[in-house]
Amino acid sequence: xxxxxxxxxxxxxxxxxxxxxxxxxxxxxxxxxxxxxxxxxxxxxxxxxxxxxxxxxxxxxxxxxxxxxxxxxxxxxxxxxxxxxxxxxxxxxxxxxxxxxxxxxxxxxxxxxxxxxxxxxxxxxxxxxxxxxxxxxxxxxxxxxxxxxxxxxxxxxxxxxxxxxxxxxxxxxxxxxxxxxxxxxxxxxxxxxxxxxxxxxxxxxxxxxxxxxxxxxxxxxxxxxxxxxxxxxxxxxxxxxxxxxxxxxxxxxxxxxxxxxxxxxxxxxxxxxxxxxxxxxxxxxxxxxxxxxxxxxxxxxxxxxxxxxxxxxxxxxxxxxxxxxxxxxxxxxxxxxxxxxxxxxxxxxxxxxxxxxxxxxxxxxxxxxxxxxxxxxxxx
Amino acid sequence: xxxxxxxxxxxxxxxxxxxxxxxxxxxxxxxxxxxxxxxxxxxxxxxxxxxxxxxxxxxxxxxxxxxxxxxxxxxxxxxxxxxxxxxxxxxxxxxxxxxxxxxxxxxxxxxxxxxxxxxxxxxxxxxxxxxxxxxxxxxxxxxxxxxxxxxxxxxxxxxxxxxxxxxxxxxxxxxxxxxxxxxxxxxxxxxxxxxxxxxxxxxxxxxxxxxxxxxxxxxxxxxxxxxxxxxxxxxxxxxxxxxxxxxxxxxxxxxxxxxxxxxxxxxxxxxxxxxxxxxxxxxxxxxxxxxxxxxxxxxxxxxxxxxxxxxxxxxxxxxxxxxxxxxxxxxxxxxxxxxxxxxxxxxxxxxxxxxxxxxxxxxxxxxxxxxxxxxxxxxx
Ligand SMILES: NC(=O)c1ccc[n+]([C@@H]2O[C@H](COP(=O)([O-])OP(=O)(O)OC[C@H]3O[C@@H](n4cnc5c(N)ncnc54)[C@H](O)[C@@H]3O)[C@@H](O)[C@H]2O)c1
Ligand SMILES: NC(=O)c1ccc[n+]([C@@H]2O[C@H](COP(=O)([O-])OP(=O)(O)OC[C@H]3O[C@@H](n4cnc5c(N)ncnc54)[C@H](O)[C@@H]3O)[C@@H](O)[C@H]2O)c1
Numbered sequence: 001x002x003x004x005x006x007x008x009x010x011x012x013x014x015x016x017x018x019x020x021x022x023x024x025x026x027x028x029x030x031x032x033x034x035x036x037x038x039x040x041x042x043x044x045x046x047x048x049x050x051x052x053x054x055x056x057x058x059x060x061x062x063x064x065x066x067x068x069x070x071x072x073x074x075x076x077x078x079x080x081x082x083x084x085x086x087x088x089x090x091x092x093x094x095x096x097x098x099x100x101x102x103x104x105x106x107x108x109x110x111x112x113x114x115x116x117x118x119x120x121x122x123x124x125x126x127x128x129x130x131x132x133x134x135x136x137x138x139x140x141x142x143x144x145x146x147x148x149x150x151x152x153x154x155x156x157x158x159x160x161x162x163x164x165x166x167x168x169x170x171x172x173x174x175x176x177x178x179x180x181x182x183x184x185x186x187x188x189x190x191x192x193x194x195x196x197x198x199x200x201x202x203x204x205x206x207x208x209x210x211x212x213x214x215x216x217x218x219x220x221x222x223x224x225x226x227x228x229x230x231x232x233x234x235x236x237x238x239x240x241x242x243x244x245x246x247x248x249x250x251x252x253x254x255x256x257x258x259x260x261x262x263x264x265x266x267x268x269x270x271x272x273x274x275x276x277x278x279x280x281x282x283x284x285x286x287x288x289x290x291x292x293x294x295x296x297x298x299x300x301x302x303x304x305x306x307x308x309x310x311x312x313x314x315x316x317x318x319x320x321x322x323x324x325x326x327x328x329x330x331x332x333x334x335x336x337x338x339x340x341x342x343x344x345x346x347x348x349x350x351x352x353x354x355x356x357x358x359x360x361x362x363x364x365x366x367x368x369x370x371x372x373x374x375x376x377x378x379x380x
Numbered sequence: 381x382x383x384x385x386x387x388x389x390x391x392x393x394x395x396x397x398x399x400x401x402x403x404x405x406x407x408x409x410x411x412x413x414x415x416x417x418x419x420x421x422x423x424x425x426x427x428x429x430x431x432x433x434x435x436x437x438x439x440x441x442x443x444x445x446x447x448x449x450x451x452x453x454x455x456x457x458x459x460x461x462x463x464x465x466x467x468x469x470x471x472x473x474x475x476x477x478x479x480x481x482x483x484x485x486x487x488x489x490x491x492x493x494x495x496x497x498x499x500x501x502x503x504x505x506x507x508x509x510x511x512x513x514x515x516x517x518x519x520x521x522x523x524x525x526x527x528x529x530x531x532x533x534x535x536x537x538x539x540x541x542x543x544x545x546x547x548x549x550x551x552x553x554x555x556x557x558x559x560x561x562x563x564x565x566x567x568x569x570x571x572x573x574x575x576x577x578x579x580x581x582x583x584x585x586x587x588x589x590x591x592x593x594x595x596x597x598x599x600x601x602x603x604x605x606x607x608x609x610x611x612x613x614x615x616x617x618x619x620x621x622x623x624x625x626x627x628x629x630x631x632x633x634x635x636x637x638x639x640x641x642x643x644x645x646x647x648x649x650x651x652x653x654x655x656x657x658x659x660x661x662x663x664x665x666x667x668x669x670x671x672x673x674x675x676x677x678x679x680x681x682x683x684x685x686x687x688x689x690x691x692x693x694x695x696x697x698x699x700x701x702x703x704x705x706x707x708x709x710x711x712x713x714x715x716x717x718x719x720x721x722x723x724x725x726x727x728x729x730x731x732x733x734x735x736x737x738x739x740x741x742x743x744x745x746x747x748x749x750x751x752x753x754x755x756x757x758x759x760x
Contacts, residue, residue, distance in 0.1 A: 109560075109563075109564055110564055110565060110566060111564070112557070112560040112561045112564045113504065113507055113508055113511060113561055113564075116504045116557050116560075117504050117505075117508060120500065120501070120504065120553075120557075121500070121501035121504045121505070124493065124496045124497050124500065124501045125497075125501070127493055128493055128497060131493060166560045166564070169556060169560065173500075173553055173556075176549060176553075177492070177496050177500075180489070180492040180496075180546045180549065181492045181493055183489075184489055184490055184491070184492045184493075184546070185490060186490060
């Protein structure tokens with residue numbers, strides 16, 4: 001493990017989760033970063049890290065870098081501090097990818113205090129711990145939902161943040177807080193923090209090995225994992241399509257911008273790479289006014305290709321062979337008709353391009369689902 | 381102390397502070413509430429509670445209700461929980477007036493993480509502790525600064541929240557969080573929380589006894605205490621007036637809506653009274669749509685009379701006899717030309733009216749300053 005000393009250590013909060021585990025894998029495969037995962041296992045299993053490490057060894061050989069896992073809770077700042085302390089002597093933690101959060105839009109309006117506690121207060125504690133430990137590179141999991149119902153499709157980053165749910169407000173607040181911290185301080189002592197918010201559109205699919213995928217506790221909240229679990233016979237509930245009278249959609253159902261989870265994960269590696277560029281060189285913060293913006297940027301991570309709900313059902317039918325029966329019901333309150341990204345900024349500045357197409361997303365999702373019909377725990 | 385059992389116990393966070401101590405006194409004098417103060421003494425002294433209790437005994441006799449003080453810190457939720465626990469057997473805490481916060485606009489842009497930690501994360505912890513302890517009445521210290529640069533003067537409560545400083549954003553965020561909690565839950569189990577945000581304009585003056593006033597640690601950040609400390613010879617710095625070219629002002633200097641601290645304090649008692657009205661009767665929440673608004677209201681507490689900086693200097697000269705020398709310098713970034721309240725809603729719904737005039741504010745401030753030339757600690 002001697003080469004580990006050359007790798008930048010990255011704390012990945014929520015690193016056991018769906019997106020987090022693929023980020024951990026991408027960090028390992030990059031050969032430039034060494035992930036330290038923290039998670040409270042609220043919606044995930046420690047098995048995820050083992051699988052990341054296994055895939056890294058499969059692809060890079062026995063001396064592949066390996067992620068470590070620490071059970072820690074954002075609501076208990078001392079558990080986070082302890083992880084920073086643990087790595088202090090070994091060179092410390094260079095950056096943080098902050099994915100840990102509660103993420104169910106519907107639940108957020110029922111349990112707002114918990115959402116604000118974990119997503120907002122938890123992020124503040126994390127930023128405090130970073131400052132104490134001189135850790136100044138931060139990548140934040142934001143979401144397309146911060147745009148609310150955007151006026152312009154595809155959505156540019158300049159669209160105002162007008163979140164329409166509690167969950168969305170927790171994400172927007174953290175973006176505002178980050179911006180305030182980045183532009184804080186005085187002329188002589190400007191804030192050392194560099195931060196990038198990555199606004200995810202709809203991640204889908206799994207690593208092609210079939211070893212890593214989306215494995216939430218409980219019933220999946222998103223369309224694709226639901227379709228996969230239905231096809232494999234694990235989820236028996238009825239499939240409902242909410243509304244088919246949305247204007248602008250090819251078939252009237254809601255339009256979302258799906259991107260392959262490995263493309264999304266690589267977006268985090270690109271963000272860290274961009275932050276690692278020396279201040280003397282041209283970098284993503286070169287045009288930032290330290291007082292007005294600080295070293296803060298926000299990027300959409302999407303493909304820029306909208307897909308309707310019915311298109312996604314057809315694509316999963318093709319991948320799985322399963323004949324979905326669905327019922328069209330009324331619109332669901334809170335659903336936005338179309339969330340399609342304009343990904344031009346991320347391409348121009350981060351070199352981000354979501355190359356994998358819909359077929360690949362569905363194929364990899366189905367591959368994971370058939371290899372893990374009952375999830376991680378049962379096959380571990 | 382037998383009649384204490386009939387009083388509603390109110391947790392007053394930041395109850396040692398300038399506004400908080402006058403709120404504590406008003407609660408005592410109302411004869412309906414029993415204040416339990418928590419404060420970490422960051423910007424205040426425990427002496428304040430002693431003085432509240434003394435004034436209450438002076439005015440109500442030896443069996444006047446008496447406030448208790450607990451040193452506790454919003455950043456350490458267990459210290460707050462302990463106070464709830466302590467009063468559980470004795471009937472618990474009926475409501476909370478939440479004043480504890482960091483409040484210096486300039487400092488907030490230098491230390492944003494601390495401001496978010498105390499003001500936002502601290503409020504979330506407090507709301508969590510309240511929910512655990514079935515305490516469902518909340519009055520929140522908001523500020524006129526949440527309006528940013530308002531389009532309409534005098535400012536109605538319907539003005540959009542567009543704060544322009546970190547401090548202002550911490551206040552607006554807590555308002556948004558409160559609203560989300562108030563309208564949360566399900567049809568069968570709606571949120572039990574009732575909350576009122578009171579948006580203060582510029583509190584000034586002191587209790588007429590001269591025993592209670594504004595006694596911050598360090599140099600005062602606001603105009604009137606600065607003027608008082610200059611007149612008494614405690615503050616030796618130069619007086620600067622920032623800008624005299626603001627349009628709409630009688631003399632070009634910034635306009636603010638000053639109200640007497642005792643009027644402001646009584647606004648909190650009126651807010652609690654309004655929340656105590658039975659749900660079956662007409663009350664301030666009667667017109668709230670439980671799903672859209674929840675039981676949440678926001679009120680301006682101001683006089684509706686704007687005063688320029690030069691008017692205030694003249695008024696303090698009259699009260700103290702001190703000849704202020706001042707220098708007109710350039711505008712200060714972040715200063716809003718005019719913050720004058722439209723207080724009609726608070727009058728109509730809470731019965732709030734800031735009766736005491738500018739002369740009374742300056743007289744009472746000067747009375748306090750001359751009786752406590754070096755503050756509480758030195759005279760205790
Ligand atoms: N999946 C999406 O469609 C999507 C879209 C936009 C943004 N996001 C954001 O991306 C991030 C990751 O999402 P995901 O889909 O992988 O969700 P996930 O639930 O799979 O991952 C979140 C992880 O955070 C952990 N966690 C929750 N509370 C915690 C706490 N208090 N302390 C420590 N760990 C905690 C969970 O156990 C889980 O492993 C989240 O911030 C989410 O809001 C997701
Ligand atoms: N004074 C104003 O002009 C004004 C205007 C609008 C709003 N407000 C708000 O009114 C409230 C009271 O203001 P004030 O002028 O009395 O200020 P203050 O500083 O006198 O009072 C605030 C109190 O909170 C305490 N405190 C600070 N951090 C704490 C923590 N972590 N835990 C426990 N206690 C803590 C301080 O020790 C202090 O006693 C604040 O929320 C302020 O933002 C004040």
